[in-house]
Amino acid sequence: MTDPITQDSPVYVVDDLIGRDIDAYLDLHQHKTMLRFITCGSVDDGKSTLIGRLLYDSKMIFEDQLAALEADSKKVGTQGQAIDFALLVDGLAAEREQGITIDVAYRFFNTEKRKFIVADCPGHEQYTRNMVTGASTADLAVILVDARKGVLVQTRRHSYLCHLIGIRNVVLAVNKMDLVDYDQATFDAIVRDYAEFARSIGIETFTAMPISGFAGDNITTHSAKTPWYAGPTLVDHLEQVEVNAAHDGDKPFRMPVQWVNRPNLDFRGFSGLIATGSVRPGDTIRVLPSGKTSTVTRIVTLDGDLDQAVAGQSVTLCLADEIDCSRGDVIALADAPPQVADQFEATLVWLNDEALIPGRAYWLKLGTQTVSATVQHPKYVVNINTMEHMAAKTLDLNAIGVVEVTADKPVVFEPYVDNRTLGGFILIDKITNATVAAGMLHFSLRRAQNVHWQALDITREARAAMKGQTARVLWFTGLSGSGKSTIANLVEKKLHALGKHTFLLDGDNVRHGLNKDLGFTEADRIENIRRVGEVARLMTDAGLIVITAFISPFRAERDMVRAMMEPGEFVEVFIDTPLEEAERRDVKGLYKKARQGALKNFTGIDSPYEAPDSAEIHVDTTREQAEDAAERIVNHILAQWTPVI
Amino acid sequence: MPASTDRTTLTHLARLEAEAIHIMREVVAEAQNPVMLYSVGKDSAVMLHLARKAFYPSPPPFPLLHVDTTWKFRAMYDLRDRMARESGMDLLVYQNPEATARGINPFDHGALHTDMWKTEGLKQALDKWGFDAAFGGARRDEEKSRAKERIFSFRTASHGWDPKNQRPELWNLYNARKNKGESIRVFPISNWTELDVWQYIHLNAIPIVPLYFAEKRPTVERDGMLLMVDDDRFPLLPGEEPVMRSIRFRTLGCYPLTGAVESTAATLPEVIQETLLTTTSERQGRAIDKDSGGAGMEVKKQQGYF
Numbered sequence: 001m002t003d004p005i006t007q008d009s010p011v012y013v014v015d016d017l018i019g020r021d022i023d024a025y026l027d028l029h030q031h032k033t034m035l036r037f038i039t040c041g042s043v044d045d046g047k048s049t050l051i052g053r054l055l056y057d058s059k060m061i062f063e064d065q066l067a068a069l070e071a072d073s074k075k076v077g078t079q080g081q082a083i084d085f086a087l088l089v090d091g092l093a094a095e096r097e098q099g100i101t102i103d104v105a106y107r108f109f110n111t112e113k114r115k116f117i118v119a120d121c122p123g124h125e126q127y128t129r130n131m132v133t134g135a136s137t138a139d140l141a142v143i144l145v146d147a148r149k150g151v152l153v154q155t156r157r158h159s160y161l162c163h164l165i166g167i168r169n170v171v172l173a174v175n176k177m178d179l180v181d182y183d184q185a186t187f188d189a190i191v192r193d194y195a196e197f198a199r200s201i202g203i204e205t206f207t208a209m210p211i212s213g214f215a216g217d218n219i220t221t222h223s224a225k226t227p228w229y230a231g232p233t234l235v236d237h238l239e240q241v242e243v244n245a246a247h248d249g250d251k252p253f254r255m256p257v258q259w260v261n262r263p264n265l266d267f268r269g270f271s272g273l274i275a276t277g278s279v280r281p282g283d284t285i286r287v288l289p290s291g292k293t294s295t296v297t298r299i300v301t302l303d304g305d306l307d308q309a310v311a312g313q314s315v316t317l318c319l320a321d322e323i324d325c326s327r328g329d330v331i332a333l334a335d336a337p338p339q340v341a342d343q344f345e346a347t348l349v350w351l352n353d354e355a356l357i358p359g360r361a362y363w364l365k366l367g368t369q370t371v372s373a374t375v376q377h378p379k380y381v382v383n384i385n386t387m388e389h390m391a392a393k394t395l396d397l398n399a400i401g402v403v404e405v406t407a408d409k410p411v412v413f414e415p416y417v418d419n420r421t422l423g424g425f426i427l428i429d430k431i432t433n434a435t436v437a438a439g440m441l442h443f444s445l446r447r448a449q450n451v452h453w454q455a456l457d458i459t460r461e462a463r464a465a466m467k468g469q470t471a472r473v474l475w476f477t478g479l480s481g482s483g484k485s486t487i488a489n490l491v492e493k494k495l496h497a498l499g500k501h502t503f504l505l506d507g508d509n510v511r512h513g514l515n516k517d518l519g520f521t522e523a524d525r526i527e528n529i530r531r532v533g534e535v536a537r538l539m540t541d542a543g544l545i546v547i548t549a550f551i552s553p554f555r556a557e558r559d560m561v562r563a564m565m566e567p568g569e570f571v572e573v574f575i576d577t578p579l580e581e582a583e584r585r586d587v588k589g590l591y592k593k594a595r596q597g598a599l600k601n602f603t604g605i606d607s608p609y610e611a612p613d614s615a616e617i618h619v620d621t622t623r624e625q626a627e628d629a630a631e632r633i634v635n636h637i638l639a640q641w642t643p644v645i
Numbered sequence: 646m647p648a649s650t651d652r653t654t655l656t657h658l659a660r661l662e663a664e665a666i667h668i669m670r671e672v673v674a675e676a677q678n679p680v681m682l683y684s685v686g687k688d689s690a691v692m693l694h695l696a697r698k699a700f701y702p703s704p705p706p707f708p709l710l711h712v713d714t715t716w717k718f719r720a721m722y723d724l725r726d727r728m729a730r731e732s733g734m735d736l737l738v739y740q741n742p743e744a745t746a747r748g749i750n751p752f753d754h755g756a757l758h759t760d761m762w763k764t765e766g767l768k769q770a771l772d773k774w775g776f777d778a779a780f781g782g783a784r785r786d787e788e789k790s791r792a793k794e795r796i797f798s799f800r801t802a803s804h805g806w807d808p809k810n811q812r813p814e815l816w817n818l819y820n821a822r823k824n825k826g827e828s829i830r831v832f833p834i835s836n837w838t839e840l841d842v843w844q845y846i847h848l849n850a851i852p853i854v855p856l857y858f859a860e861k862r863p864t865v866e867r868d869g870m871l872l873m874v875d876d877d878r879f880p881l882l883p884g885e886e887p888v889m890r891s892i893r894f895r896t897l898g899c900y901p902l903t904g905a906v907e908s909t910a911a912t913l914p915e916v917i918q919e920t921l922l923t924t925t926s927e928r929q930g931r932a933i934d935k936d937s938g939g940a941g942m943e944v945k946k947q948q949g950y951f
Contacts, residue, residue: 022918029844034657103811105792106785108838115657117836129813136815246654258670263703271699273667273817302701312655314666314699327674351813365818368674424816433822435812 028112035243038119038134038167040158041144046175050144050213051120054235055109057220104134113239123154128161128384128398129351132438135162136424139244140169142234147180147210151193156201157384159194163203164347164400164440166420169241170198170206173234178212182225201387207237244420248311252336253277253285254414254422256367257329261316269300269316270325272368275421277333278310279317284334287325288412293334294321328369330412330422338414338422341444342407348375350395352429352436358394359526361560362436364407366425372408372563373427377523379403393523395437404445408563416440430556464543467501471540472637473565476549477558477612478575479604480590481582483621484549487575490630492547498634500545505532507550520601526557533561540569545637553603555610573633574615579604581622658845665833666699667817668796669780672831673706675821676778679831680737682767683709683728685721686897687853688782690728691834691842694851696780697732708735710779712770714762715740716751716899718875724854739770751901752880758899768804771828778821778829786838796835802826843917856894857916859908863887870904895920 017025041047107118119134121127135141141162145155162170172194180186191208198206209218210226211234217223220235232240254275261269279285283296298318299306309315317331325331332338350356356375364373378401380389395401416423427437464471474491476484485506495502511518515531518524529552536546552558562570582604583591594602601607612618617636619629655663672679681696683689696705709729729736744761751758771779785792795811797819812820821829834842846853856873863874865885872879873894874887879901881887892905893916910919 018918018921022914025921026844026847026914026917029840030656030658030848032657033654034660103793103808106836107792108786108836110838110840115838115841133813133815137817243654245660249654258667259674259700261700261703267702269702271670273663300702302698310655312660312663314663314670316701363822365820367818368671420816424818426815426818426820428820428822433820433824435815435820438813438815 029110032110032113032115033243034115034117035140035238035241036117036119036138037140037142037238038121038131038138038162039142039144040121040131040162041123041146041154041175045123045144045146046213047123047144048120050142050173050175050211050219051107051118053213053216053219054116054118055107057216057235104130111235111239116238123158125154125157125384126398128157128400129349131158131161132165132349132351135165135167136438138162138165138167140171140238140241141167142171142173143206144173144175145190145194147174147176147186147190150190151197153385155194156197156387159198159203160201160382160384160387163201164349166416166440168204168244170203171234171237172206172208174208174210175213177210177217177226178215182210182217182223184226184228187229207231209234209237245312248276249278251276251311251419253279253283253331253333254338254419255279255315255317255331256369256412256421257325257327257331258368260326267318268322269298269318270331271314271316272331273314273421274309274311275367276311276419278308279315280308281305285319285331286334286337287323288330288332288337289340289410290324290329291337292321292323292325294319294323296320328367330367338412338419339444340410340412342410343445344405344407344411344413345379345442345445346403346405346425346439347442348378348395348401348403348427349438350397350399350401350436351438352434353397354429354432354434354436355397356395356437357526358523359530360554360556361408361430361563363428363430364405364411364425364439365428366411366413366423366441367421369411371411372430374406375427376404376406393521402442405439405441413441413444415442430559460541460543463541467543469500469543469545471543471566471569472545473536473540473561473570474545474547474573474633474637475552475558475561475570476547476573476575477552477615479577479579479582479609480551480602481585481587482575482577483619483626484551484575487573487619487626487629487633488547488549490626491633494630494634495545498638501543502545502547503539505536505546505548505550510550520607522554522601522607525601526554529554529557529561533557533564536561537564540565551603551609553607553609555612558612571617571637572612572615573617573619574612575619575621576611577621658841658848661834661837661841662695662698662845664817664836665695668819668831668833669696669699669705671819672778672780672821672829673700675819676829678774678776679707679778679780680710680771680774680776681705681707681734681780682782683711683725683736684782684897685711685717685725685854686782687842687846687857688784688834690851690853691837691845692780692782693728693732694845694849695833704733707780708737710737710739710770710774710776712763712766713738713740714758714766714899715745716758716762716878716901718854718856718873718897718900720854720856721897724852728852737770737774739766739773741766741769750878751899758902762899771804776828777823778831780831780833782834783832784837784839784842785835791835794832794835796832797821798830798832799823800828800830804828840917840921843913843920847913847917854897856897858912859891859893859910859915861889861891862905864890864892864905871907872903873900873905875900895923 039047105120107120109116119138121131121134143158174187174190187210209231210229211218217225218233220233222233255272257270257272259271261271279296281296281298285296286293296317297320299309300316358377359374361372361374364371378392378395381392381399381401383390384400414422423441425439426435429436476488478484488504492502492504510532515528518528539546586592593599594605603609617633711725741762749758749761783791795814800806864871865887890907891909893908894905908919910916
């Protein structure tokens, strides 16, 4: 058996120390720092082999694992009879069968100076999201290049992604030097090539080294086969390089509040992980977004109160004053607080199979803040192979684009380049709960800050009271031809006869005016509903009973409008007519056209209708006459009203 | 936890501790009904200590759940009850009634023992109390499929794990939103290694089960494994006679399934020393991972094993 691992497996001196003086060893280990890094490369660049090598060389592979590895190497390995290190790290059964790495795997090893966490990420373009995930916690990136192939499209893509996510330490590891006879000219040419590209995307410095993960050259010891290389070995470099967090302590103090600790009436503490800076008892702090100030009285931990706490520590702070402060707030240095805004420009990496729907509301989680937010059409998307900016209407899986984000309330933030904790966010789909995007904030858009709400002297209640009614939105939803407009018209007539002030917003009519610029794509439909919702809200401010008749096929948008209104004001009326019945009636002849393919995105045919889960009123038109239904709806809202005094 | 010489650079243990505490607080802030699984092993000991730190001076705002097999070592039951008392937390003990009724035991039922008591027992217990988030002490360095598991790991209503469909987990932002019927397993010490766990126990003087330390104990050797005779339920084979040997355990489970190692390591530094010098990995003492080849744990987890 040709086993390359026995050729030069270095033994770390720590091993000797363990046996000789365990207390000294424990003391050494106790004071180690930690470096998290990501390895990027394609299936063939030898990434898994390199990680397997690092684990092996730092004695992180045990005898029984090695025995299993040897057996597996013969069974499914790709290195013939030799040990296939990749099998150590390709964990999931599906991956081992396909011989590729499809998910981020985390691996651990120690040297004398540091503990390392390696994120092993897949290299294919379809796994961009996995790489971004792995990179998000990394201090350093090892970009692997096959010495025989040089800088490829994927090398550029990986470098761009790592740079985008804010990794400032880049190692260009020219691997498989054993297969090019350790030729210096080959190495130099690759480094020149990469340097040119790196500059073009803003990577200021990188460290290049010739290695062989398979043969172990320049991994832990300088290889005799590359006498022309005077730089550090890979492990030397990983031990020396500065971690990201090294500068976090020098920045102004910020701690997002996770949880308010209230065991009894005498104690109120604010728990969180310090994002940047440091804090001492006596420091004057400011709570954002309220802007209230107070003084830190104690830093409480189970091990006793602290004199100082720094970035990266999880602590509980007590304040001198009883000021409002809860989860989502940020405690910051009083003189240098972070910004507060509700509109931003950001870069988004789309992580989900379902594309971005501009205008739809998603949950945005940033630090400990969760708000509802919408994303506009991308300004551009980046072609991650060529770095070109291209126009796009949406963001598909793995797409990277620059967008405007609007939150429904102010968010405490800092630009991502200054603060990962207060600048990095995720978007969550409100229906599926999937994490659909990772975002990095650039800056706030001034618009939101300059438009202030006009305080109104006449209240909405006063306007409604003068009309002897309570404002309502009767939101009719259902398929085209289900009978929405018919029943809505009847309802309005009945209310009018009762002396109520109403206004009916009809889908077709609105599309002739206010929304004539909108088509029928998913995004346009959402914008259509958003505008109608805003108009309806203004009308409820005026005290009117607003009746709307729109297909409004998506649950998320109906919920968005519901959220715009006061509690109880929004009454969802589901006009439930089966598709076959609506299509049989086909009052406007639209189903026929859609079936012929002349109408695209027609609800029920080639665009979905999401029926309400819990509409306030449910009308089954196959069982109830329009007249009866209208009567029932009118009675429902009259019964709901609080008496007007 | 002391900082390293560089004032603003925390040691790796300080960073790992802060990360685990941050995760626990996120769960408490966002889940409706969290619970901490407590198996009385060294990882559980660390988890409990971290929970106490995370919420001090409040007691951790969730109960401890021990999914019992009735076959744990007696010393484990002793420590379990003591730690629950000291932490001021509620201790819930669950034993699968079907396994009790059928008298499932490790001697006669092999793999069925783990399946009924642990896998089924855990599912039943989570359903019984309606827990939507359960803390576990699993680590990514333990086993290959764990290396790819998220810190917030979602389970379907039937407690299955879908490794191909995990949510991306970026920075330290955790999406704790569940679909109907789903629950979350949360692993705050995912990024710890076995050495980190031992070191943390050492630094914080965390109580652990005495069985981790070497002592003369009655043992028999069977199928290449050294088993401790913990009580008279241990059926001796013809000709088998318990022999007193100085042994200790690297990992603790059900006593007939957990192999001991011969050792003289009686202090924590000695135990750590032996652990580091040994060439056999931690889970080797457990019979469970050897089932169904290289994918053993992955298959078990898809079925709902923790």
